[in-house]
Amino acid sequence: xxxxxxxxxxxxxPDRINQYVKAMRFAADLGDDGLYKLSFGAPAVEDxxxxxxxxxxxxxxxxxxxxFVGAVEPVVDAPWGRGISFEGSAIGAPVVTITGxxxxxxxxxxxxxxxxxxxxxxxxxxxxxxxxxxxxxxxGTIDLGFSNRLxxxxxxxxVEYEIEDxxxxxxxxxxxxxxxxxATAATGDPRGTxxxxxxxxxxxxxxxxxxxxxxxxxxxxxxxxGIAHFSA
Numbered sequence: 001x002x003x004x005x006x007x008x009x010x011x012x013x014p015d016r017i018n019q020y021v022k023a024m025r026f027a028a029d030l031g032d033d034g035l036y037k038l039s040f041g042a043p044a045v046e047d048x049x050x051x052x053x054x055x056x057x058x059x060x061x062x063x064x065x066x067x068f069v070g071a072v073e074p075v076v077d078a079p080w081g082r083g084i085s086f087e088g089s090a091i092g093a094p095v096v097t098i099t100g101x102x103x104x105x106x107x108x109x110x111x112x113x114x115x116x117x118x119x120x121x122x123x124x125x126x127x128x129x130x131x132x133x134x135x136x137x138x139x140g141t142i143d144l145g146f147s148n149r150l151x152x153x154x155x156x157x158x159v160e161y162e163i164e165d166x167x168x169x170x171x172x173x174x175x176x177x178x179x180x181x182x183a184t185a186a187t188g189d190p191r192g193t194x195x196x197x198x199x200x201x202x203x204x205x206x207x208x209x210x211x212x213x214x215x216x217x218x219x220x221x222x223x224x225x226g227i228a229h230f231s232a
Contacts, residue, residue: 018105024223025214027154034157034212034224040150043078044202048085048119051129052144057091060136063144068129077202079103081125081151083193084144086114091140097185098122099231100129103151107231111185116140123178123188124229125151148200149175149193154212155226156192163207164198171208172197181221183230190226 030036051068076082080103086096091114098110102125114120132144159171173195178188196206216222 018107020104020106020225020228022223022225022228023216023220024225025216027224030154030212030224034154034214035160035209036154036212037207037209038153040078040080040196040206040208042202042205043082043150043200044146045200046085046146046148048087048145049143050145051084052132052142054089054141054143056141057088057094057134057138060094060134060138062131062133063142064131076127076146078125078150080153080191081127083125083147083149083151084122084129085147086112086120086122087118087143088114088116089141090116091134091138091142092116094138095135096142097133098124098126098129099131099133100126102229103127103153104225106229108229109185109232110230114142121147121149123175123186125149125189125191125193127151147195149195150206151189152191152194152210154191154224155214155222156194156210157213158211159194160209160211162197163209164196165204169197174210177213177226179217179222179227181217181219181227183227185230185232187230190229 096112100108110124155177159174162169175193177190177192180187214224
């Protein structure tokens with residue numbers, strides 16, 4: 001079989017169970033050539049303070065869900081996770097450590113260097129965030145929210161085209177998977193991320209036709225789920 005348009009993506013991902021499969025070579029919704037079609041649904045508009053809104057940082061702090069908007073761990077509205085955005089108020093360029101999980105339940109630890117009063121983005125897509133630690137020696141406020149960068153179910157090497165509400169459009173921006181093995185706190189998403197051409201608004205349905213790759217490196221790592229995430 002060459003390619004597929006069937007939607008067989010899993011939807012049951014139990015909380016706190018790691019379903020990552022090392023060196024996965026086959027999946028029911030992928031053609032022999034890795035071609036697959038998926039729907040992101042209708043992800044909400046970008047929200048730069050949808051997780052943390054103007055939390056005061058004095059000397060560095062670890063921000064836990066009790067201080068998040070709604071006082072809960074945020075559940076991302078995109079099926080395979082979503083990128084995170086940061087913005088600070090006159091806080092210099094602190095190192096921020098994000099701890100969370102991807103859609104498979106893999107724990108992720110990522111470090112990001114913020115730029116004062118400039119929006120900064122995570123490299124990985126998250127389904128849940130459980131803490132955000134800001135380095136010591138920092139004073140100011142910080143916002144944390146959802147970017148337009150969507151997670152992908154498989155290690156995706158290219159996107160053929162995008163469909164918005166049934167209308168075909170040019171592909172958006174694919175950040176290709178990072179193959180560094182082992183992953184580090186500074187490496188990007190092992191499956192890649194995708195920013196649509198159209199604007200996310202919580203109403204428009206987005207689909208893509210994409211091609212995944214099941215390459216496995218000399219150490220036996222990789223496959224359709226990519227390299228395992230780094231966690232600490």
